[in-house]
Amino acid sequence: MSALERRNGVLGLHFMEEFSGGFTVLGKLTLVLFIVILAAEAPFSAKGLNADGNALLDFKNGITSDPDKYLQSWNTADATPCNWNGIICKTIQGVSEEQVVEINLSRNALGGTISPRLGDLEYLISMNLGTNRLTGQIPKELFHARLHLTLLDLSNNALSGDIPAAIRNVGQYLQVLDLSGNELTGLPEDIRYCYRLKRLLLSKNNITSVLPIGLGSNLTELQRLDLSMNRFSGPIPDDFGNLTSVKGTLNLSNNHLSGSIPQSLANLRDVFIDLRNNNLSGPIPPDSYFQSLGETAFLGNAALCGAPLKTDCAPSPSPSSANSSTAAEAHSSSKKRLSKGAVIGIAVGCGVLGLLMAILVFCFFVRKLAMAKKTLTLSRSDNGLRGFLCSWRESASEAKSGEEEDDEGDLVHLTGVLSFTLEELLRASAYVLSKSGVGIVYKAVLDEGTVVAVRRLGVAGGEQRHKEFEAEVKAIAQVRHPNIVCLHSYSWTVDEKLLIYDYLSNGSLETALHGGRSEGLKGPLSWEVRIRIMRGVAQGLAHIHECNPRKQYIHGDIKPGNILLDAFLEPRIADFGLQRLLALAQPAPVTEFGSTRGDSGTRLSPTAAAAAVALPEFGRRSESPKGAAQMVAPFLVGVYQAPEATNAKRFTQKSDVYSFGVVLLELLTGRSPFKQLAGGDLDLVSWMRMALLEKRALSEMFDPFLLKTANNQQSRMIESLQVALACIAVNPESRPKMKQIAEFFDLQTSNS
Numbered sequence: 001m002s003a004l005e006r007r008n009g010v011l012g013l014h015f016m017e018e019f020s021g022g023f024t025v026l027g028k029l030t031l032v033l034f035i036v037i038l039a040a041e042a043p044f045s046a047k048g049l050n051a052d053g054n055a056l057l058d059f060k061n062g063i064t065s066d067p068d069k070y071l072q073s074w075n076t077a078d079a080t081p082c083n084w085n086g087i088i089c090k091t092i093q094g095v096s097e098e099q100v101v102e103i104n105l106s107r108n109a110l111g112g113t114i115s116p117r118l119g120d121l122e123y124l125i126s127m128n129l130g131t132n133r134l135t136g137q138i139p140k141e142l143f144h145a146r147l148h149l150t151l152l153d154l155s156n157n158a159l160s161g162d163i164p165a166a167i168r169n170v171g172q173y174l175q176v177l178d179l180s181g182n183e184l185t186g187l188p189e190d191i192r193y194c195y196r197l198k199r200l201l202l203s204k205n206n207i208t209s210v211l212p213i214g215l216g217s218n219l220t221e222l223q224r225l226d227l228s229m230n231r232f233s234g235p236i237p238d239d240f241g242n243l244t245s246v247k248g249t250l251n252l253s254n255n256h257l258s259g260s261i262p263q264s265l266a267n268l269r270d271v272f273i274d275l276r277n278n279n280l281s282g283p284i285p286p287d288s289y290f291q292s293l294g295e296t297a298f299l300g301n302a303a304l305c306g307a308p309l310k311t312d313c314a315p316s317p318s319p320s321s322a323n324s325s326t327a328a329e330a331h332s333s334s335k336k337r338l339s340k341g342a343v344i345g346i347a348v349g350c351g352v353l354g355l356l357m358a359i360l361v362f363c364f365f366v367r368k369l370a371m372a373k374k375t376l377t378l379s380r381s382d383n384g385l386r387g388f389l390c391s392w393r394e395s396a397s398e399a400k401s402g403e404e405e406d407d408e409g410d411l412v413h414l415t416g417v418l419s420f421t422l423e424e425l426l427r428a429s430a431y432v433l434s435k436s437g438v439g440i441v442y443k444a445v446l447d448e449g450t451v452v453a454v455r456r457l458g459v460a461g462g463e464q465r466h467k468e469f470e471a472e473v474k475a476i477a478q479v480r481h482p483n484i485v486c487l488h489s490y491s492w493t494v495d496e497k498l499l500i501y502d503y504l505s506n507g508s509l510e511t512a513l514h515g516g517r518s519e520g521l522k523g524p525l526s527w528e529v530r531i532r533i534m535r536g537v538a539q540g541l542a543h544i545h546e547c548n549p550r551k552q553y554i555h556g557d558i559k560p561g562n563i564l565l566d567a568f569l570e571p572r573i574a575d576f577g578l579q580r581l582l583a584l585a586q587p588a589p590v591t592e593f594g595s596t597r598g599d600s601g602t603r604l605s606p607t608a609a610a611a612a613v614a615l616p617e618f619g620r621r622s623e624s625p626k627g628a629a630q631m632v633a634p635f636l637v638g639v640y641q642a643p644e645a646t647n648a649k650r651f652t653q654k655s656d657v658y659s660f661g662v663v664l665l666e667l668l669t670g671r672s673p674f675k676q677l678a679g680g681d682l683d684l685v686s687w688m689r690m691a692l693l694e695k696r697a698l699s700e701m702f703d704p705f706l707l708k709t710a711n712n713q714q715s716r717m718i719e720s721l722q723v724a725l726a727c728i729a730v731n732p733e734s735r736p737k738m739k740q741i742a743e744f745f746d747l748q749t750s751n752s
Contacts, residue, residue, distance in 0.1 A: 051120065052089075052100040053081040058117040065111030065133065092123055099123040106130040106153065114154075116141035126151040130178065137161035138179075143169045151176040155201065162186030168193040180204050180226065192218045199224040203251065210234035211257070216242045226251040228274065235259035236280075241267040248482035248570065253277055253300075261285060261304075269416050272482045272543075276300045283313045292478040294547030296739070310549055411498070412470075413489045414477035418500065420446055422491065425454070443503055452488070453504075457497040457582065466492055469584045473499070476577035479547055483540030485564060485574040499581070501574070505567050509533065509663075510560035514672045524703075527710035527717070529569050530667045534720065535745035536571040537563055541660060542738035544576060545653045554651065558659035559640045560666060639673035639683055644732055654732035660741070661727025668721055670703030685728050692725075716748060 049057070053076075060074050074084050080098060082089035088102035100121050111133040118127070119141030125148055134157040142152070143166040150173050159182040167174070168190035176199045184205040191200075192214040198221055207230040216239030223245055232255040241264025243250065250268065253276040260282040265273055266289040274297055281303030284290050295308045305313040411422040428444040433453065435441075442454045473490045480486060489500035506512065512525055525533070537558075544553050555576050562574045642658035644650045665684050666673065673684040682690060691701050699707060702717055710717065723744060729735050 048079055049076045050080050050097065053078070055115075055117040055120040056081050056084070056087070056100070056103075059115040062115045063110050063112035065109065067109050070105070070108045070110070090123075095123075102126040104128045105132070107132070109133055111135075114139055114142070114159075118142060119144045119147065122146055124149060128153040129157070130155040132157055134159060138164055138184075140164035140166040143167050148173045150174060153178040154182065155179060156181035158183055160184065163188055163191070165190045167191060171195060175199070177201070187212065189214070191215065195219060195221070197222055201226045202230065203228045205230050207232060211237055211240075213237045213239065216240040219243065221245055223247050227255065228252065229254040231256050233257065236262055236265070238262045238264050241265050243271075244268060246271050248272065249274055261290070263287065266290065270480075270486065272480065273297060280304050284309065288478060292480045292547070294543055295549055296543065296546050308547075308549060411489055411491045411500075412473075414474060415480075415486060415488045417486070418450070418452070418488045420450065430454070451503045453501040455499040455501065455578075457499065465584045469497070469581060472577065472580055472584055476581075479544060479553065479576060481540050481543040481547075483536040483570070483572055484543065484576060485572045487577075497581070499578075502572070504564035504572060506565035506569060508561050509563040509565060509571065509667075512565060513560060513666060513670065524670075524705045525569075525667075527706050527713050530706070531716070531720070531745070531749055532569070533563070533565075533571045534664060534667060535742070535749050537573060537660065537663065538738060538742040538745050540571070540573045541656060542742040544573070545656070545738050552653060554653055555656050556651065557640075558656055558663060560663055563663070642732065643730060652732060653738070654735045657727050657735045657738060657741070658732075660738070661724045661735075664720065664724035664727065668702055668706075668717060668724065670705065688725075719748070720745075 056074060057076075060071050063071060066072075070085050072085075074081065078084070080089065081087050081100060082098050086103060086105045086108075087100055088104070089098035090101045092099050101123055102125060103118075103121075104126070106128045107130070109132060110129075113136035114129065114134060116139035118124070119139065127142070127149065128151070130153040134154070136159065138154065138159055138161065143149070143164060147170055149170045152174065153176065155178045159179070161184065163179065163184060163186060165188040167177075167188065171190075171193040173196060174194050175196050177194070177197060178199065178201040180201045180203040182205050184202070184207055187202065187207050187209040189212045192212050194200075195218045197219050200219070200222060201224065203226045207227075210233055211227070214237075216237055220242060222243055225243065225246055226249075228251040232252075234257065236252065236257055236259065240250075241262060244267060246268060247270070249272045251274045253274040255278050257275075257278040257280060259280065261275065261280060261284060263285045266285065266287040269289060273293060276297065277300035280298075280301040283306040284298060284304060286306070291308050293308065295310070298304055298309055305311045411420075411425065413419065424446055425444060428446045430445075431443045433441045433443050439455055439457045442456070443451065444454050445451050469492060473487060477487045485504070486502050487499060488502070489498075491498040507515075541555060541558065544555055547553065553576075555573065556579065557575060558573070564572050564574050566572060640659045640662045642651075642655040644652075645655045645658075662673065662685060665671075665688055669684070669688070671684055671687075688701070698714065698718075701721070706717065707714075723736075723741060726734075726736055727741070
C-alpha cells in the first residue's frame with residue numbers, strides 16, 4: 001500500500017471513529033462512498049511520476065545549494081521529468097513512454113553530491129554536470145553495464161577519490177570523458193577498456209597513478225588527450241606512440257613522469273606533445289619530429305639534454321678495451337705492405353670508376369641543358385583545379401623526362417601525413433576558395449574523401465632557385481604546432497608551384513567576426529570561443545618565435561584573415577613563410593630585404609621584408625612592380641602593422657606582437673579596422689587609446705554581444721584588454737614576448 005493510500009485509509013477510519021455514532025444510514029453510505037472515491041484516486045496519484053523522475057528527485061535531494069533555483073521546476077506535478085530544466089527525453093522503441101536520455105546541468109553553481117540513483121536512468125546517453133560545486137566521490141553506479149553512456153562531463157567541480165574501476169562497464173559506448181578540474185586521486189587501469197573514447201580530459205586533478213600500459217594500444221580512436229597538471233609518475237609507456245588519431249596537443253605537462261622519452265612518440269607526426277615540467281631524463285631522441293617541437297615542449301626537465309634544448313648531452317663513454325685492441329690490430333694489419341698485383345688492381349679499378357663518373361656528369365649536364373630549352377605551357381585559366389592540373393601533368397612529365405631522380409614536377413610529401421599522388425590530385429573535385437596577388441587557393445576533395453587546400457603560385461621563372469625553394473618548404477614544414485596550419489606537400493616546375501595545406505572548414509577569423517557564417521558558425525562568437533582563439537593564436541605565434549633556438553622566426557602578417565578556424569573553432573595561423581617562397585619563386589635574385597635575415601641574425605618572413613620594399617613610407621604604395629605590390633596587399637592599409645615595420649631592418653618579433661595586439665582589440669571590440677577607416681573614423685588602435693583617455697564606459701569599448709552574454713566575465717575581458725594595450729605599445733621594447741602572452745591566456749582558460 002502506498003503512502004497516499006495509507007494516508008487516505010487512516011483519514012477515513014478517523015472520520016468513522018469520530019462521527020459514525022451520530023450518522024444516519026444515508027450519512028454512513030455517503031461516508032463509505034467518499035472513502036471509495038479517495039481510494040480510487042490514490043493509485044493515479046502514486047504513479048504520477050515515473051521511475052526516471054524519482055531517480056532525478058533523489059539527485060535533487062542531494063543538492064544543498066541552487067542559487068539560481070534552476071531545479072525549482074523539478075517536482076511531482078508532472079507525470080514525467082521531460083519538461084524539467086536540463087532534461088531531454090526521447091521515445092525509445094518498445095517502451096511505452098519517453099525516457100531520459102540527456103542531463104545538462106552545467107554552469108549552475110549547484111552544490112552537493114551526485115546521487116548513485118542517476119545510474120537507474122537506463123537509457124541515459126549524455127550527462128553534463130560540469131562547472132558546478134559538486135563534492136564527494138563519483139558513484140560507481142553511474143557506470144552500470146546496462147547504460148549506454150557516451151558522454152560524461154563532471155569537469156570543474158570538487159570531486160575526490162578514485163575514478164571507479166566500473167568505468168570499464170560502459171567501455172563499448174563511452175566516447176567523451178571530461179573529469180578535468182577536480183580533486184581526483186586515482187586512474188584505474190580499466191580505463192584502457194574504454195576503447196571507443198575520443199576525448200579523455202583529466203587535467204588539473206591530483207592523480208598519482210602511473211600511466212596505464214595498454215592505454216595507447218587500446219584507445220586508438222582517441223582524438224584529444226590531456227593528462228596535464230596532475231601527479232602522474234613513472235615512465236611514458238612506449239605504446240603512446242600508437243595514439244595516431246590524436247589531434248592538436250597531447251598534453252602530459254606538469255606531472256612527475258620519469259625515464260626517457262620513447263622514440264615511438266615520433267609516430268605522432270601531426271601532434272604537438274607537451275612534456276614540460278616533469279622529471280624526464282636522458283637525451284631527446286635525435287628525430288626531426290622532436291626538433292620541430294621546439295625548446296618549449298621540453299622545458300622544466302632538468303635531466304633532459306640534446307637538441308632542441310640548449311643543454312648538450314655528456315659525451316658517450318670511451319670504447320671498451322676489447323674494441324681498443326681490435327682497432328689496434330686493424331691499424332697494425334693496415335700497415336702491412338700490399339703485393340704489387342694488388343696495387344695494380346686498385347689503380348685500374350680507380351681509373352675505370354673515374355671514367356664512369358665523368359661520363360655520368362657529362363650526360364647530366366647535356367640533359368639539363370635540353371630541359372632548360374623546353375617551354376612548359378601551363379593553363380592560366382581559373383575555371384578550376386582540374387583544367388590547371390591537366391597542363392601541369394604535361395609540364396611535370398617534360399621536367400621528369402630530363403632527370404628521373406629530380407623532384408621537379410613531382411608531388412613531394414613533407415610530413416608523412418598525406419600519401420596521394422599528383423594523378424590522384426588531378427582527379428579531385430576542386431572549388432576556388434580565394435584569389436589574390438599571391439595566387440589562387442582551391443579546396444580539393446580526393447576520391448577517398450581526403451580534403452586539402454591547394455595554393456597555386458602562378459609565378460614564372462626561377463629554375464635556379466629550385467633547391468633553395470625545396471630547402472625552404474622543408475624548413476617551414478618542420479615548424480609544426482596544433483595552432484599553425486601545416487604545410488604537408490609541394491610541387492615545383494619552372495612556371496608553376498603548388499603548396500598543399502590542411503583544409504580548415506570554418507574559414508577565417510575575419511569572416512567569423514565580420515562576414516558570413518559556415519557550418520560551425522551559427523551566430524556571433526561567444527566569449528568562451530574568443531578566449532580560446534586568443535589562447536590558440538598566442539600559443540601558435542609563441543611557437544613560431546621560440547621553436548628554433550638558433551634562428552628567430554617571424555611571421556610578419558598576423559591578421560584575422562590569416563587565422564583559420566577548424567571544425568571545433570580552434571584557431572590555426574596560416575601563411576607562415578609564404579612570402580619567402582614567393583620571393584624564391586621569382587627568377588631574379590632577391591634583394592637585401594628579401595634575404596632570410598635581418599641585421600641581428602633574425603630570420604625574417606619575407607611578408608615583412610617584401611612589405612618594406614613595397615612600402616618605404618607608412619601606408620604609401622611605392623613604384624615597385626605590380627607583382628611585388630600584390631605580394632604585400634595586406635600591408636597597404638597598415639592597420640595591423642607595427643609603426644617600426646615600415647623598415648624591414650627594424651622588423652622584429654615584437655612587430656608580430658603588435659599585430660597580435662590589434663587582433664585582440666578586434667576580438668574584444670567586435671570592430672573591423674577596415675570599416676572604421678572606410679567610415680572616416682580613427683584606426684582601431686587610435687580609437688581605443690582615445691576611448692581610454694576619455695574614460696568611456698565599458699559598453700562603448702567592448703562588443704555589446706559579449707557584454708550581454710558573457711556572464712561574470714567582465715574582469716577577464718578587462719585583463720585581456722590590458723594585454724592588448726601592452727602589445728600595441730609604440731616602443732617595441734615595451735611590448736611583452738609572445739611566450740609571456742601565451743602563458744597569460746593559458747591561465748585565463750584554465751580558470752574559466
